[in-house]
Structure formats: C-alpha cells, structure tokens
Amino acid sequence: MAWGRELFLDVAASASALLRDPAVAASWEADSALAHFRVSGLAGHLGWQITIVPVLLNESPPGGKPVSLFEHYTTQAVWIGAPLDTDLNRGIRQLGDGAAVDGPTALADRVDSAIRDLSGRLATEPPGRLVSLASMVLTLDDFLATRILEIAVHSDDLAVSVDVPTPALPAPATDAVLALLTRLAAHRHGPTAVLRAFSRAERAPTTITAI
Template structure:
C-alpha cells in the first residue's frame, strides 16, 4: 500500500542513498563535516540510519502497551536539541560513530541492501502497523515514523551535500513532509501564538518558536 508518507519517504531515501554511496563520500570520509564533532563518514552514517533504522525497528520488539505518538509529538518531546553536550546529541554522535566504524564499503553494502528490501516491504505493511523506537522508547505508526525520517532525510541530506560541495537536494515531497512535521512540533511545543509571531512578527518571537532541532 502506498500512502503520501511512504511515497515521500521513498523519494527522500533514494536521494540520500545515492549521496551516501557516492564516490564523494568515500573520498572525504575522514574529513570534517559541516556539523561540529562529526566527520563526513559519521554524518553519512547518521543519514544512512534513516534507512537502516526503519528495518531494524520493523524487525524489533513492539511495546504493544504504549499509545502511539505522532511524528509531531515525537519531535515536540525532544529536549537538548541545541546543546552539543546534551544526552540527545551525544547519543546521536555515538550511534553515528558506531555505524561509521564499519567503514565506507561495509556501510554502502548494508545501506544498499536495506533500501532494496524496504522498497517492497514498506508497501506491503498495513496502515495500522506500529513500531517501537528503542533508543527513544516511543511507539509510532509506521507512517508517522516515516514522517520523522523525512525530517532526518531532509535535514541531513542538506548537511552532507554542503559538506561535500554537492548540489544534491531533498525531493520536494520529502521536504514538504519535513516542514509540516517540524511546524506541527513547534505548535505543540510553544502554541500557535508564538508560532504566529515567529512567522509574521519576529520582533515578538521571544521563544525562537520555530527552532525545533
């Protein structure tokens, strides 16, 4: 079954996989990226996890007692996003370094195989399919989890492209989902008044309401 979330994810994943598996990444693997504290290889591994984790969590244990959170709720509940030393960001860097440690050839092989399996698998999953994100402890519907991955694909495809001097960009449907999720998270976190100020009256935006990540 194809849904708008699944289609947007597929488009973004294909572009991300093409970038991660490019010769540019292999050549610049140990060079610093545009993100503090992450090499190009670690950033590529972090981007790759937006494909790898979908399969891992589909195959992983489900907390069937948990009420699913939405993609917007997933991001609204994050804390420490702008603090490099926060547990959130240190965890991201640690997981990225762990994935990158296998080296570029192994990552490329793992990522390419996972994307091909997911290409068919995702379309076969029912609309009520749920999955539990182990390191966050959240349970989401598959489509909502894919919407969170659209955010990660959009943000980090750009990060990696800028690190490489590449003109690769996220597809429009993926980008639209990412913006929708992040604005929705901002509304949940700060309320519509503050989001309105951030969009239309910046002089009254005292909370930096549109900054989610």
C-alpha cells in the same frame, strides 16, 4: 501533510545517491558542518535513518498506545535543544561513527540493501503497525515520517559538509517536512514569532528553529 511509505522509499533513494557521491568518500575523515561530527559519522547517522527501519520491523510489534507524530516531537524527543555534550547526544554520534566504521562503500551498500528489503516489505505491513525505538511507540507510518524529516535535514548537513548541492527531495516530501517544521516552530516559539519570521523582516525574531 502527505506522508507515505512510497515517499519514504523515494527519500531514502535520494540519501543513498548522496552517500555514494565521490565527495563524501573524499572528505570522509574531515570535520562536518555539525559540531563534534566528522563527515564519516554524519554519513553514518544519515544512513542509519534508513537501516534502522528493517531492524525494527524484524522485532515483534510493541504493546502500548502510540503517540502521535506531533506528540513525539513535543513530549518524547528529548534531544531537541539538548547540549551537545550530553550522554544522549554523545550516544547519537557514537551510533553514527559505528555505522560508518567500515567505510563509505560498505555504508552505502547497507543502505541500498535496506531499501531493497523495504521496497517489498513496507507494502505488506498492516495499517496501524507499531514500532518501538528507545521505549517510544509510534505507528510505522509516523515513524517513517520522522525518518523522512531526519533524512531531509541531514542530507542538507552532509551536502554542505562536502560542498555539493543539497539533494532536491520529491515535492510531497519537502511540503510535508516544511509543514511539520512550521508547526513545531510555532509550538516552540509561538505562532506570532513564526508569522513575523515569514512575513516581516523588520520584526523577525533571531531564530524560529523547530528542532
């Protein structure tokens, strides 16, 4: 899978353009396509995937051994499959609401500011640079991969919520996200279920949701 720092910046720019779409501001207080999320909170959650990166880079690198990208999703991402009314998911929604509290323009401005900062900064960070979020230690590059996946998924959520086309991501990002989701779906449901979902409509399982 071809992730990369420049790819993250390209994907982040796509999210910024979506956040500035007039349809987002027009639907700001409406319910989103995700349960318990208004459009504003979902937009805030999308923007947070970008603005959190410089915040973590401003912190001292954590100690400890990082987990791999695959291990992160299979052993640490406890939100996968968690009920929507858990403290964890309520906290995620509250973060999104907090990021959106000043309105759509302010949110988009913060996202653009983060992208400008990262455009020069990411290239200066050494290979193997570690970051930590909620006690999870990842390499910077693996963390950016998680943000690319989050941006891809939540850009679709937000676009559907405000009735605009889902942004087309750079082909390398789409390829990398789909490859990771396929691997995670096979881990969660078994490779046979994924094989059937992709190739045999008459034997396809009800779901192969990866996350």
